Amino acid sequence: MSKELRVPTMAEAVAAGKKPEVLFWVGCAGSFDDRAKKITKAFVQILNQAEIDFAVLGTEESCTGDPAKRAGNEFLFQMQAVTNIEVLNGYGVKKIVTACPHCFNTLKNEYPGLGGDYEVVHHTQFLNDLLKEGRIALQGGKFKGKRITYHDPCYLGRANQVYEAPRELIEKLDIALVEMKNCKQRGMCCGAGGGQMFKEPEKGNKDVNIERTEQALETRPDIIAAACPFCNTMMTDGVKNKEKEGDVAVLDVAELIAQAADL
Amino acid sequence: MQYLPNIIFLLALLVGIGFFARNINKLRRNIKMGRPADLVHAPAERLQNMLKIAFGQSKMVVRPVAGIMHLIVYIGFIIINIEVLEIIIDGLFGTHRIFAPMGAFYDVLIASFEILALLVIVAVVVFWLRRNVIKLSRFKKPEMEGWPSKDGNLILYIELVLMILFLTMNAADYQLQQMGAEHYTQAGTFPVSQFLSSIMSGMSESTLILIERSAWWLHILGILAFLNYLYYSKHLHILLAFPNTYYGRVTPQGQFPNLDAVTKEVKLMMDPSADPFAAPAEDAEPPAKFGASDVMDLNRVQLLNAYTCTECGRCTNECPANQTGKKLSPRKIMMDTRDRMEEVGKILDTNNGTFVDDGKQLLNDYITAEELWACTSCNACVQACPVSIDPLSIIMDLRQYLVMEKSAAPSELNNMMGNIENNGAPWPFNQMDRLNWAKESK
Numbered sequence A: 001m002s003k004e005l006r007v008p009t010m011a012e013a014v015a016a017g018k019k020p021e022v023l024f025w026v027g028c029a030g031s032f033d034d035r036a037k038k039i040t041k042a043f044v045q046i047l048n049q050a051e052i053d054f055a056v057l058g059t060e061e062s063c064t065g066d067p068a069k070r071a072g073n074e075f076l077f078q079m080q081a082v083t084n085i086e087v088l089n090g091y092g093v094k095k096i097v098t099a100c101p102h103c104f105n106t107l108k109n110e111y112p113g114l115g116g117d118y119e120v121v122h123h124t125q126f127l128n129d130l131l132k133e134g135r136i137a138l139q140g141g142k143f144k145g146k147r148i149t150y151h152d153p154c155y156l157g158r159a160n161q162v163y164e165a166p167r168e169l170i171e172k173l174d175i176a177l178v179e180m181k182n183c184k185q186r187g188m189c190c191g192a193g194g195g196q197m198f199k200e201p202e203k204g205n206k207d208v209n210i211e212r213t214e215q216a217l218e219t220r221p222d223i224i225a226a227a228c229p230f231c232n233t234m235m236t237d238g239v240k241n242k243e244k245e246g247d248v249a250v251l252d253v254a255e256l257i258a259q260a261a262d263l
Numbered sequence B: 001m002q003y004l005p006n007i008i009f010l011l012a013l014l015v016g017i018g019f020f021a022r023n024i025n026k027l028r029r030n031i032k033m034g035r036p037a038d039l040v041h042a043p044a045e046r047l048q049n050m051l052k053i054a055f056g057q058s059k060m061v062v063r064p065v066a067g068i069m070h071l072i073v074y075i076g077f078i079i080i081n082i083e084v085l086e087i088i089i090d091g092l093f094g095t096h097r098i099f100a101p102m103g104a105f106y107d108v109l110i111a112s113f114e115i116l117a118l119l120v121i122v123a124v125v126v127f128w129l130r131r132n133v134i135k136l137s138r139f140k141k142p143e144m145e146g147w148p149s150k151d152g153n154l155i156l157y158i159e160l161v162l163m164i165l166f167l168t169m170n171a172a173d174y175q176l177q178q179m180g181a182e183h184y185t186q187a188g189t190f191p192v193s194q195f196l197s198s199i200m201s202g203m204s205e206s207t208l209i210l211i212e213r214s215a216w217w218l219h220i221l222g223i224l225a226f227l228n229y230l231y232y233s234k235h236l237h238i239l240l241a242f243p244n245t246y247y248g249r250v251t252p253q254g255q256f257p258n259l260d261a262v263t264k265e266v267k268l269m270m271d272p273s274a275d276p277f278a279a280p281a282e283d284a285e286p287p288a289k290f291g292a293s294d295v296m297d298l299n300r301v302q303l304l305n306a307y308t309c310t311e312c313g314r315c316t317n318e319c320p321a322n323q324t325g326k327k328l329s330p331r332k333i334m335m336d337t338r339d340r341m342e343e344v345g346k347i348l349d350t351n352n353g354t355f356v357d358d359g360k361q362l363l364n365d366y367i368t369a370e371e372l373w374a375c376t377s378c379n380a381c382v383q384a385c386p387v388s389i390d391p392l393s394i395i396m397d398l399r400q401y402l403v404m405e406k407s408a409a410p411s412e413l414n415n416m417m418g419n420i421e422n423n424g425a426p427w428p429f430n431q432m433d434r435l436n437w438a439k440e441s442k
Ligand code: SF4
Pocket: B315, B318, B319, B320, B321, B322, B328, B329, B330, B374, B375, B376, B377, B378, B379, B380, B381, B382, B391, B392, B395
């Protein structure tokens, strides 16, 4: 099954006189974090399979500045943003897809005010459209009968009201989607946002990701589906902490689709 | 002498409304010490939000029990105000039940007031039980100790007494009507107070008049007193919920404002033609203070938020940090902001409107860094608030001050930011390795 990934960069595409339809913004986690890289690759497999005309910035991509902004460093955020916008505008980028809700939120909501106006979609929205347009097909039954619960990333759900696209994708898998008690608008954070990913938690009686994992495990899932590399890390750690990694997998929606499409 | 009651009534009304106006002025002044808010112009959407969230109580019903009980008290409050109008006219002109000529419609009005009054009593009792017997955890957090808890109960007692006075007044009136007492014209139907009335059946006319008049006076004086209690209470939300939902956010919750002052600086730095050593222009504005360390640094909507907070704790209840035992409570952020605003207001009062540094500020003296750094910026508090308050925006402004003015971020966050600055990623990886994943095997 392992075909070579085709990952054109913007620089290559432009040199070849092409203008890719959509830019895949990989994000820092998707580029460097071992677990998140798997999500990146799964998503690219689908893009390749569907023959999407896309490109990445590669080494020209830099942090959106989101973690700096949430930590309170507006200056660093805007430095990052302005630099990225220069690159993006330089390539005349119109549409961006990203698998990271934090990048998604920042690019979509905070870049326009600094001169970066793009159509920004999350990869779950993008994949959902591909499926609806029939550009990818799923081998039904791969996950048949499995119980899947979906954890809403704060920056996709509450922050941007994207609740349905990931759910519609998961429901295509011929499975039972079991909702947690706290979902959608009332979904609980995994504990990574607002810069928490990069620091020890403040003093308390529990870690946020453990609490959230317990809520997920209450649904007796076979799979916890996530749509954010940071949520993925948090929930994976939570499942390990509960010593359930043998029974419960934490997978990104893109990985579910890639597996179901038998890529 | 004949006009003495009218005169006393007029005076009471003037004093009540006068003090209320003074309080409102103070409130306006205190809110105005904030920075002007940079609001997205969207009047239609704002109006719709106000109608839906404040008038329509749309966010209250997320919790059905409290939501329905609250709805009853809210409708009771609005409807019974029609009765207050009648009372005021009667009081000023010495009339009795001036609206009585409305006939059948009047009967319906009075009957609905009575039923609502009874329902309000039931709701108030349920609310009291939730606070004091069931002891719902959100009413028992540390920030609720002392005055806030007392305030919560006091409001319930006042509402209870007002409703009982209203029904007592009607009961005695009804009895007097049946006796054919002078002035007490036959008017209204009394589905609730008729039961109270039967207790009064043996009483003499003069006793009944005494009861009716006392209840009438205590009821209206109680309402005027309550009006003036609002300013000192979380109950202010019955007025401020309306402007507050109007001024609430109309942009996505994930969108944090970009600071213009920073944009200017960044543009200057990125502009290769700018001379970094150029002397600042003569009329250059003083360098802006980044973020907020005290209430004057917050914007007016944030300060209005603080006055509107009804201390219900829905935000804190949904807060992941609070749920896992961290010190952070978004409700406390709002209560602290209001307390500090009041404190600064008092300084203004005693110094003819100029602020004199009292060596205190919102940051550290009220809200500690430990609370601020526990926030995951998840927006659960913003989503939960039934009156469109945004505690997260205050947390972020205080963080901004800590980081940009004091370089006081936790050291791990400093590392993270150092990495972004140097390698364009929050981890110490080389920017040139960004695409390595594409070549690695799966
Ligand atoms: S945004 Fe911060 S304060 Fe609000 S609920 Fe989330 S963690 Fe708590």
